[in-house]
Amino acid sequence: MQFPPNFLWGAATASFQIEGAVATDGKGPSVWDMLCQRPGAVFEGHTGDPACDHYHRMTDDVAMMAELGLQAYRFSISWPRVLPEGVGRVNARGLEFYDRLVDTLLAKGIAPYPTLFHWDYPLALYARGGWLHEDSPEWFAEYTQVMVDKLSDRVSNWMTQNEPQCFVGLGHSVGVHAPGLKLPWPEYLTVLKNSLLAHGKSVQVIRASAKTKPSVSFAPVGHGSIPASDSPEDIAAARAHDDNIKVPGVWHRSLHLDPAILGVWPEDADRVFGAYGMTMSDSDLKTICQPLDWLGLNFYSAPTVKAGPDGQPVVVKYPAGHPQNAMGWPITPEGIYWMVKFHYERYGLPIVITENGMANLDAVDDDGGVHDPQRIAYTRNYLKQLHRAIQDGIDVRGYFHWSLMDNFEWAEGYSKRFGLVHVDYATQKRTPKDSAYWYREVIRSNGEALKRTDSLIGV
Numbered sequence: 001m002q003f004p005p006n007f008l009w010g011a012a013t014a015s016f017q018i019e020g021a022v023a024t025d026g027k028g029p030s031v032w033d034m035l036c037q038r039p040g041a042v043f044e045g046h047t048g049d050p051a052c053d054h055y056h057r058m059t060d061d062v063a064m065m066a067e068l069g070l071q072a073y074r075f076s077i078s079w080p081r082v083l084p085e086g087v088g089r090v091n092a093r094g095l096e097f098y099d100r101l102v103d104t105l106l107a108k109g110i111a112p113y114p115t116l117f118h119w120d121y122p123l124a125l126y127a128r129g130g131w132l133h134e135d136s137p138e139w140f141a142e143y144t145q146v147m148v149d150k151l152s153d154r155v156s157n158w159m160t161q162n163e164p165q166c167f168v169g170l171g172h173s174v175g176v177h178a179p180g181l182k183l184p185w186p187e188y189l190t191v192l193k194n195s196l197l198a199h200g201k202s203v204q205v206i207r208a209s210a211k212t213k214p215s216v217s218f219a220p221v222g223h224g225s226i227p228a229s230d231s232p233e234d235i236a237a238a239r240a241h242d243d244n245i246k247v248p249g250v251w252h253r254s255l256h257l258d259p260a261i262l263g264v265w266p267e268d269a270d271r272v273f274g275a276y277g278m279t280m281s282d283s284d285l286k287t288i289c290q291p292l293d294w295l296g297l298n299f300y301s302a303p304t305v306k307a308g309p310d311g312q313p314v315v316v317k318y319p320a321g322h323p324q325n326a327m328g329w330p331i332t333p334e335g336i337y338w339m340v341k342f343h344y345e346r347y348g349l350p351i352v353i354t355e356n357g358m359a360n361l362d363a364v365d366d367d368g369g370v371h372d373p374q375r376i377a378y379t380r381n382y383l384k385q386l387h388r389a390i391q392d393g394i395d396v397r398g399y400f401h402w403s404l405m406d407n408f409e410w411a412e413g414y415s416k417r418f419g420l421v422h423v424d425y426a427t428q429k430r431t432p433k434d435s436a437y438w439y440r441e442v443i444r445s446n447g448e449a450l451k452r453t454d455s456l457i458g459v
Contacts, residue, residue: 001384001387001447001448001450001451002446002447002448003387003390003446003447004390004397005446006397007396007397007398007399007446007447008071008072008111008352008397008398008399009069009070009071009072009398009399009439009442009443009446010070010071010072010073010074010110010111010113010398010399010400010401011065011068011070011073011074011400011401011402011403011404011420011439012073012074012075012354012355012400012401012402012403012404013054013073013074013075013076013403013404013405013407014075014076014115014118014119014120014162014407015075015076015077015078015081015118015120016030016032016048016051016078016118016119016120016408017048017051017052017403017407017408017409017410018051018052018054018404018405018407018408019048019051019052019053019054019055019078019081020048020049020050020051020052020053020054020055020056021049021050021053021055021056022047022048022049023049024055025091025093025094025097026084026091026093026094027078027080027081027084027091027094028080028081028083028084028085028086028091028122028123028124029080029122029123029124030078030079030080030120030121030122030123030178031119031120031121031122031123031126031130031171031178031179032048032119032120032178032410033047033048033123034123034126034178034179035177035178035179035180036048038180041176041180041411042410042411042412042413043411043412043413043414043415044413044415045413046408046413046414046415047408048408050425050428051407051408052405052406052407052408052423052425052428053428055097057428058097058100058101058104059104060430061404061405061430062101062104062105062108062110063108064421064430064432065105065108065110065404066108066109066110067432068420068421068432068436068437068439068440069439069440069443069444070110070404070443071109071110071111071443072110072111072112072113072157072398072400073105073110073111073112073113073404074113074114074115074159074354074400075101075112075113075114075115076114076115076116076117076118076120076162077098077114077115077116077147078094078120079116079117079120079121079122079143080120080121080122080123080124081094081097082094082095082098082143082146082147083122083142083143083146084122084124085122085124085125086121086122086124086125086128086139086143087125087139087142087143090146095146095150098114098147098150098151099150099151102114102151102154102155103154106154111157112151112154112155112157113157113159113400114147114151114155114157114158114159115159115160115161115162115219116140116143116144116147116158116159116160116161116202117140117160117161117162117167118161118162119162119163119166119167119171119177119178119410120178121167121178121179125139126179130179130191131168131172131190131191131194131195131198132187132190132191132194133194134194136194136198137194137197137198137200137201137287138201139198140198140199140201140202141198141201141202141204141205144160144201144202144205144206145205145209148205148206148209148210149209152206152209152210152211152212152214153211153212154212155212156210156212156213156214156215157214157215157217158206158210158214158215158216158217159216159217159218159219159296159354160198160199160202160203160206160216160217160218161195161198161199161202161218161219162218162219162298162354163219163220163221163298164192164195164196164199164218164220164256165220165221165250165251165253165256166221167195168188168191168192168195168250169188169250169251170250172187172188172191173185173188173250174250176411177410177411184276185248185273185276186276186277186278188250189273189276189277189278190278192255192256192278193278193280193284196256196259196260196284196288197284197287197288199218199260199288199290200260200287200288200289200290201287203216203290203291203292204287204290207290207291214293215293215294216290216291216292216293217292217293217294217295217296217352218260218292218295218296219296219297219298219354219355220253220256220257220296220297220298221251221253221297221298221299222297222298222299222336222339222340222343222353223242223251223253223302223339224238224242224299224302224335224336224338224339224340224342224343225238225239225241225242225302225303225304225305225313225335225338225342226238226302226303226304226305226332226334226335226338227304227305227306227338228304228305228306228316229306231307233307233311234305234306234307236307236311237305237306237307237308237311237312237313237314238305238313238338238342239342240312240313241303241305241313241315242342243342243346244268244313245266245268245269245271245272245273246268246272247272248272248273252266252269254266254268254269255269257343257346257347259280259285259288259289260288260289260290260292261289261292261295261347261349262289262347263285263286263288263289264285265280265285292349293349293350294349294350294351294352294397295343295347295349295350295351295352296351296352296353296354297339297340297343297351297352297353297354298353298354298355298356298402299335299336299339299353299355299356300325300329300355300356300357300358301329301330301331301332301335302330302332302334302335302336302338302339303315303316303330304316304318304332318330325358325359325360325378326358326359326360326361326416326417327359327412327416329359331358331378333378333381333382333384333385334385335385336353336356336382336385336386336389337385337386337388337389340353340386340389340394340396341389341392341394344394344395350395350396350397351394351395351396351397352396352397352398352399352400353386353396353398353399353400354400355400355402355403356379356382356399356400356401356402357375357378357379357401357402357403357418358374358375358378358379358418359409359416359417359418360372360374360375360417360418361417362375362406362417362419362422362433363422364422364424364431368431369431369433369434370422370431370432370433370434371433371434372433372434372435373434375420375433375435376434376435376438379401379435379438379439379442380450383399383442383447383450384450386399387447387450401420401439402418403418403419403420404419404420404421405419405420405421405422405423405430406418406419406421406422406423407419407423419433420432420433420435420436420439421433421436
């Protein structure tokens, strides 16, 4: 079960989830620091300090990545660590951290894949209006310029934003993520539009200023639906369930991807959201739609959909006892096949899976190991479906496991463990799980190890 010769294998993290040091060396606060202080907002009042203390343990963590055979590492940059006020004064010590991280990765033969924004928005800019402010796209462009000037002599692969559906929708409409707002639809749409403009301006900065030829993407949520059967009707219904906008909501894929990749504002978005007054001009779309080299997609779970009597999509309820992870998300390996297939057919870009993994109930055993056969089975089955997509002609170029190590899981605090590496938060001891050693062998064999049914522990 060989993957393509140049297929990229990696793991992913995010700055606020692992770095800690939230007020160290001149770092400014973020909206997540703010939300963590709000009673009831985060599980048991957990905060992002010390998280995994990666800020102080980075060198050892990169050595661990190399030991696990990673070819690439997707990380995010903390905007307020570099620009404590969000714009203007650069914090040299914060910038130097990412400079050292890139050098340390390259010295170990690991390709750096930075994401410019993974949700830790500068609190100083939030106080000025945040994503609602008309200047917010320019603020993001200024921040992008700082990072490109510093790192692009060694970094060629860039992602602008992670999961805009989450920081726009969960952060500004549902209110469960930072900054914890429940805005009315007109203001939500302003946040959406400004985030899209920020993405476009960021890509422009990267392409205009990068010192090495850049390869640019972003990493939206990879929504997909599984057809209930192989019938043309069910496949069409699953595709329509992903693409069509029927009611106002925050998860609609086409609200983010159609403007960014196709340069169009969906017609049904005008129909559903038109009464709320947002306009998307040709000039806006020209800024938003910048050429991308590939499409990053984060994927975990998908519904099953069938065609109803009228041909419209109907979600099929999973039976009692259907497997799920510790987040309560259904485990749906076939979903990754249909997700990349539908995205590739609609948008035509090469695809990299920028997140995929499972929360599990992991603990250190008496023998000192962390035995997580469920994660191994999960990842094996998802990767087999990804290989199926490649065999069917879909251009999939890489896979980043989420996550490298257990970390601060946003509103869930430290209650959920997604990592290939166990973290004891009291001592900061790292213990690679069985899945980490298994994944190392998958990487070494370029997928051939997926054919084996044992866990490959200790190889």
